[in-house]
Amino acid sequence: xxxxxxxxxxxxxxxxxxxxxxxxxxxxxxxxxxxGNLIPPHHIEVVDFQHAGKTVFTALWGPAVAKDPxxxxxxxxxxxxxxxxxxxxxxxxxSDSLTAKIM
Amino acid sequence: xLRVIAVSIAALWVAGAWPAAAADAINPDxxxxxxxxxxxxxxxxxxxxxxxxGPYSMDxxxxxxxxxxxxxxxxxxxxxRGKQMFATPFKNGKTYGDCFAxxxxxxxQNYPYFDEKSGEVITLELALNRCREAxxxxxxxxxxxxxxxxxxxxxxxxxxxxxxxxxxxxxxxLAAYQNGEKYFYSRRGQLNFSCASCHVQSAGQHxxxxxxxxxxxxxxxMPIYRSEWGSMGTISRRFVTCNSQVRGVxxxxxxxxxxxxxxxxxxxxxxxxxxxxxxxx
Numbered sequence: 001x002x003x004x005x006x007x008x009x010x011x012x013x014x015x016x017x018x019x020x021x022x023x024x025x026x027x028x029x030x031x032x033x034x035x036g037n038l039i040p041p042h043h044i045e046v047v048d049f050q051h052a053g054k055t056v057f058t059a060l061w062g063p064a065v066a067k068d069p070x071x072x073x074x075x076x077x078x079x080x081x082x083x084x085x086x087x088x089x090x091x092x093x094x095s096d097s098l099t100a101k102i103m
Numbered sequence: 104x105l106r107v108i109a110v111s112i113a114a115l116w117v118a119g120a121w122p123a124a125a126a127d128a129i130n131p132d133x134x135x136x137x138x139x140x141x142x143x144x145x146x147x148x149x150x151x152x153x154x155x156x157g158p159y160s161m162d163x164x165x166x167x168x169x170x171x172x173x174x175x176x177x178x179x180x181x182x183x184r185g186k187q188m189f190a191t192p193f194k195n196g197k198t199y200g201d202c203f204a205x206x207x208x209x210x211x212q213n214y215p216y217f218d219e220k221s222g223e224v225i226t227l228e229l230a231l232n233r234c235r236e237a238x239x240x241x242x243x244x245x246x247x248x249x250x251x252x253x254x255x256x257x258x259x260x261x262x263x264x265x266x267x268x269x270x271x272x273x274x275x276x277l278a279a280y281q282n283g284e285k286y287f288y289s290r291r292g293q294l295n296f297s298c299a300s301c302h303v304q305s306a307g308q309h310x311x312x313x314x315x316x317x318x319x320x321x322x323x324x325m326p327i328y329r330s331e332w333g334s335m336g337t338i339s340r341r342f343v344t345c346n347s348q349v350r351g352v353x354x355x356x357x358x359x360x361x362x363x364x365x366x367x368x369x370x371x372x373x374x375x376x377x378x379x380x381x382x383x384x
Contacts, residue, residue: 006179023180067333
């Protein structure tokens with residue numbers, strides 16, 4: 001499967017601005033399908049961004065977060081060419097990760 | 104005596120009908136010019152090539168949001184998936200590329216075309232499913248998911264290429280064009296709207312919070328990721344939802360009428376660049 005994560009991290013001055021998009025159904029567990037059956041919850045629980053072995057951002061997500069979530073933040077530090085590792089784990093134990101270069 | 108009358112009536116009918124028929128004669132070139140002039144006069148500040156960006160060519164605020172979205176386009180996953188599907192052979196070892204000219208790369212602008220052998224309009228979506236069937240694979244749903252991924256990839260590789268829709272010298276091709284035109288301008292549904300009511304007469308105006316896209320180049324950005332849908336949709340999906348939004352009964356995707364409308368609209372967009380896949384609110 002193609003990677004479910006898209007990241008763009010741009011260093012400017014002493015900050016790095018990060019944008020990321022994750023492809024995920026983010027089913028809340030409260031919605032029914034066309035047959036009236038409850039769609040079981042299936043959502044990301046933890047998203048983690050690491051730079052130089054240190055976590056720079058963690059998000060704890062629940063059923064209220066929308067499908068295919070988008071996230072944007074900035075952190076202090078980060079140089080052009082550095083690695084930024086992104087990973088997520090969902091409530092079914094599925095996960096994905098990606099390492100992107102800071103631009 | 105009776106025969107003489109019949110003959111003279113027939114002669115009269117022919118003589119009488121001829122000028123009227125000439126006035127109604129199908130003239131795609133004249134239609135094309137009138138259609139384009141209408142939009143360029145209505146929106147003199149919009150550059151011609153910008154019409155393919157639909158509502159964003161009409162509204163500066165929306166445009167800003169869109170530019171931010173394009174930084175990180177939501178259709179990206181579909182393009183990737185389409186590319187992967189293109190690279191994956193069918194069970195018989197052939198690929199999608201084998202069904203198309205130039206292996207399917209950079210050819211979106213030539214669709215739909217009129218096939219003189221079968222006498223019908225062939226859209227990209229139809230061609231893709233026929234390709235699957237010819238290779239012993241079950242067809243995809245026309246409206247989303249796989250079909251949208253495939254067309255997204257094909258549009259992506261054709262970005263910037265100019266629509267090049269031809270109407271061959273064949274009465275059936277002209278008839279298809281005319282049928283598409285008729286469908287486009289015919290009112291339907293409980294709201295009694297035609298496609299043109301929104302996308303010609305009211306283009307650029309708001310319908311609730313949305314800005315109506317101009318019909319000129321409206322298919323260039325297809326398939327689209329619509330935030331309202333939360334997913335990708337094809338031209339078929341757009342036509343079906345348009346029909347149900349005016350509270351009409353939609354046709355089946357890839358119905359002859361829909362294909363003819365696509366033919367008509369794409370012909371009107373000749374010379375405009377493919378901008379798909381697109382993102383719409």
